[in-house]
Amino acid sequence: MSLYCGTVCRRKSFWCYRLLSTYVNKTRYLFELKEDDEACRKARQAGVFYLFHDLAPLLQTSGRQYLVPRLSRAELERLLGKFGQDSQRIEDSVLIGCSNEREAWFALDLGLSSASSIHKPEVEAELGGSFISLRRAVSQLSSMDSSLLFTARALLRWHDGHQFCSKSGQPTKKNVAGSKRVCPSNNIIYYPQMAPVVITLVTDGARCLLARQSSFPKGLYSALAGFCDIGESVEEAIRREVAEEVGLEVENLQYSTSQHWPFPNSSLMIACHATVKPGQTEIQVNLRELEAAAWFSLDEVAAALMRKGSFIEQQSDGLPLLLPPKLAVAHHMIKTWVETQTCSSLAAI
Numbered sequence: 416m417s418l419y420c421g422t423v424c425r426r427k428s429f430w431c432y433r434l435l436s437t438y439v440n441k442t443r444y445l446f447e448l449k450e451d452d453e454a455c456r457k458a459r460q461a462g463v464f465y466l467f468h469d470l471a472p473l474l475q476t477s478g479r480q481y482l483v484p485r486l487s488r489a490e491l492e493r494l495l496g497k498f499g500q501d502s503q504r505i506e507d508s509v510l511i512g513c514s515n516e517r518e519a520w521f522a523l524d525l526g527l528s529s530a531s532s533i534h535k536p537e538v539e540a541e542l543g544g545s546f547i548s549l550r551r552a553v554s555q556l557s558s559m560d561s562s563l564l565f566t567a568r569a570l571l572r573w574h575d576g577h578q579f580c581s582k583s584g585q586p587t588k589k590n591v592a593g594s595k596r597v598c599p600s601n602n603i604i605y606y607p608q609m610a611p612v613v614i615t616l617v618t619d620g621a622r623c624l625l626a627r628q629s630s631f632p633k634g635l636y637s638a639l640a641g642f643c644d645i646g647e648s649v650e651e652a653i654r655r656e657v658a659e660e661v662g663l664e665v666e667n668l669q670y671s672t673s674q675h676w677p678f679p680n681s682s683l684m685i686a687c688h689a690t691v692k693p694g695q696t697e698i699q700v701n702l703r704e705l706e707a708a709a710w711f712s713l714d715e716v717a718a719a720l721m722r723k724g725s726f727i728e729q730q731s732d733g734l735p736l737l738l739p740p741k742l743a744v745a746h747h748m749i750k751t752w753v754e755t756q757t758c759s760s761l762a763a764i
């Protein structure tokens with residue numbers, strides 16, 4: 416049973432953790448760490464650390480998968496000492512989560528601050544791993560690891576880009592958890608930001624519309640995506656983006672799911688399905704935004720979904736269509752569409 420006992424237990428800690436479900440307990444604990452610098456400092460003493468270098472996480476290879484090593488506080492202090500760094504450097508770490516047992520997890524980038532950047536190959540040799548671009552590693556990470564590393568990368572990048580107050584020009588100061596930065600001269604609080612992005616899988620009933628940008632790997636097609644403009648609702652952004660990019664009008668918008676996507680900046684991907692208006696299927700590609708867009712049949716998409724291996728391996732097997740990696744929300748939407756189409760065609764038999 417999960418119970419919240421409110422103010423009665425608000426003595427030493429914010430909440431009486433004993434009575435709460437594991438999930439609520441964890442959520443409340445993280446909330447406390449973000450709000451209370453002293454509690455977070457204490458948690459950092461016993462916490463574990465994920466290391467990055469210039470936003471690339473430290474990873475270790477295990478067969479076709481990557482493992483994500485973590486360091487205890489003592490191991491991290493030893494490492495910093497070995498490379499002539501003060502343990503003060505740990506102050507730069509940011510809180511990215513915690514275990515069910517309230518072990519706090521932090522991320523620290525050893526390469527971002529050029530004044531005190533640690534030489535990458537030496538750390539890699541010392542820790543028996545490599546700092547690998549998260550984008551490159553994403554298909555070989557478990558979904559739990561990738562979600563944690565996405566958060567860490569986004570937060571580390573945000574702090575790196577918000578060292579100064581945009582009003583006073585003075586240095587800003589992060590709270591211990593790294594959930595905000597404050598300008599000491601005018602008390603303006605800066606919170607980490609994400610840009611809302613709509614991503615839409617358009618169908619005409621039998622086919623789905625996929626598109627590619629010239630920057631995509633050869634053969635890769637994805638759903639239509641675009642940043643929401645100021646003042647727009649999600650529905651308006653979807654209609655505008657589809658019209659802008661492929662010259663079609665859509666209706667029957669249906670929310671599917673959402674995902675935090677850290678490349679290149681933090682985006683909140685809001686995924687929806689939509690259909691074209693009856694009789695409107697002729698694509699007019701906006702070549703300033705896209706290289707190509709086309710309708711794909713269920714068979715073509717289902718075959719592409721079955722393909723295994725990395726992009727490089729898939730590119731060499733000669734089939735024309737490549738789909739986004741499993742962890743991308745675009746993959747999830749395409750898979751959902753194929754499943755729905757397959758079920759409805761089976762039901763029609």
Ligand SMILES: NC(=O)C1=CN([C@@H]2O[C@H](COP(=O)(O)OP(=O)(O)OC[C@H]3O[C@@H](n4cnc5c(N)ncnc54)[C@H](O)[C@@H]3O)[C@@H](O)[C@H]2O)C=CC1
Nearest residue numbers: 610612637640641642676678679682684739743744745746
């Ligand atoms: N996780 C997934 O499955 C997928 C994620 N994406 C992500 O969605 C994002 C948006 O997709 P695009 O087609 O590139 O968007 P888009 O169609 O809006 O075009 C990008 C252009 O929009 C403008 N723009 C407006 N607001 C912006 C902002 N806040 N930040 C950056 N540019 C802004 C810029 O001129 C930029 O060149 C990309 O960052 C991409 O990584 C895209 C497809 C799949």
Ligand SMILES: [Mg+2]
Nearest residue numbers: 639640641704
């Ligand atoms: Mg786009």
